[in-house]
Amino acid sequence: MKRVAVERKVLSENDRIAGQLRERFCAHDVVCLNLISSPGAGKTSLLERTLEGFPTGERVAVLTGDIQTDHDATRLARFGFPVRQITTGGACHLDARMVERALEGWRLEDLDLLLIENVGNLVCPASYDLGECAKIVVLSVAEGEDKPLKYASIFFRSTLLVLNKIDLLPYVPFDIVRAREYARRVHPEIEIVEVSCTSGAGMENWRQWLRFRRQAAQPISP
Amino acid sequence: MHELSIANSVLEAVRAEVLRHPGAVPVKVALRVGELAGVDSDALAFGFQALTTGTEWARLALEIQRKPRQHRCPVCKTEFLVVDYNCICPACGASRTECISGDELELAYIELEEP
Numbered sequence: 001m002k003r004v005a006v007e008r009k010v011l012s013e014n015d016r017i018a019g020q021l022r023e024r025f026c027a028h029d030v031v032c033l034n035l036i037s038s039p040g041a042g043k044t045s046l047l048e049r050t051l052e053g054f055p056t057g058e059r060v061a062v063l064t065g066d067i068q069t070d071h072d073a074t075r076l077a078r079f080g081f082p083v084r085q086i087t088t089g090g091a092c093h094l095d096a097r098m099v100e101r102a103l104e105g106w107r108l109e110d111l112d113l114l115l116i117e118n119v120g121n122l123v124c125p126a127s128y129d130l131g132e133c134a135k136i137v138v139l140s141v142a143e144g145e146d147k148p149l150k151y152a153s154i155f156f157r158s159t160l161l162v163l164n165k166i167d168l169l170p171y172v173p174f175d176i177v178r179a180r181e182y183a184r185r186v187h188p189e190i191e192i193v194e195v196s197c198t199s200g201a202g203m204e205n206w207r208q209w210l211r212f213r214r215q216a217a218q219p220i221s222p
Numbered sequence: 223m224h225e226l227s228i229a230n231s232v233l234e235a236v237r238a239e240v241l242r243h244p245g246a247v248p249v250k251v252a253l254r255v256g257e258l259a260g261v262d263s264d265a266l267a268f269g270f271q272a273l274t275t276g277t278e279w280a281r282l283a284l285e286i287q288r289k290p291r292q293h294r295c296p297v298c299k300t301e302f303l304v305v306d307y308n309c310i311c312p313a314c315g316a317s318r319t320e321c322i323s324g325d326e327l328e329l330a331y332i333e334l335e336e337p
Contacts, residue, residue, distance in 0.1 A: 002243075004243070008239075127327065
């Protein structure tokens with residue numbers, strides 16, 4: 001019997017493709033963001049609000065993942081920016097290969113922002129690198145404030161937490177102070193913005209975060 | 223339930239490794255799974271069994287080594303286990319410490335029966 005040490009990540013094939021995607025995004029100064037949440041937390045609504053605020057000609061595109069249906073792509077396409085649906089046909093997460101395929105035919109040189117809406121799931125998408133610059137986790141106040149402790153992996157790996165549906169705070173027992181504290185306990189550096197896609201509250205903070213992110217990715221002009 | 227996809231990736235990795243040892247039969251594969259990896263051991267073991275039963279891999283055993291979350295203090299260099307999400311350095315009290323393990327999902331070793 002022989003024991004062979006193997007220094008290899010289990011998802012090394014996914015990571016390899018994600019690495020190639022990341023290189024392509026960097027080469028074209030494209031900021032790629034991977035939005036993750038449980039089903040119904042408001043990823044699509046956040047994207048709708050984001051796209052509707054962009055001027056015509058904004059260099060943005062969206063990939064949206066779902067197990068079935070192209071409802072989200074239909075919702076998002078009405079703003080006039082390129083949108084593609086990735087239907088996973090059962091898989092509970094997007095992987096780098098799906099993103100690579102979905103990008104076929106798009107010219108990255110025409111973009112500087114690519115928004116990827118992952119499949120609604122707080123667990124599995126955390127394991128799959130899509131080549132993004134940052135993961136964003138969306139948590140709505142209609143869920144429990146202890147989600148960061150229960151689903152630590154995704155909060156640990158996300159750069160930004162978007163707390164959505166804050167217009168509902170008067171009607172639900174969600175403790176937003178605790179939610180922030182729990183998220184920071186799992187990931188002390190996590191940034192947090194609080195928004196309501198319904199009322200529009202806080203959306204300016206989210207847009208500002210996006211602007212900073214995009215400015216940081218642009219090459220410094222001489 | 224992405225553990226089935228992960229189990230499949232484990233088998234792909236074993237397959238790739240076996241190619242480097244012609245004639246050898248893999249009998250065991252060990253994984254390091256961090257507590258922050260978001261992978262359930264039972265579901266992974268179940269998925270692994272579902273994929274291997276009745277195949278050429280039926281004898282392949284799976285060992286899962288759970289890895290706790292470990293941080294290092296950038297100020298005093300102390301390394302410590304994070305219990306109950308407490309990331310504060312126990313030696314000097316620094317609040318910003320860096321994660322050095324606990325989010326891994328890696329192969330550790332493969333045991334091969336050689337011809």
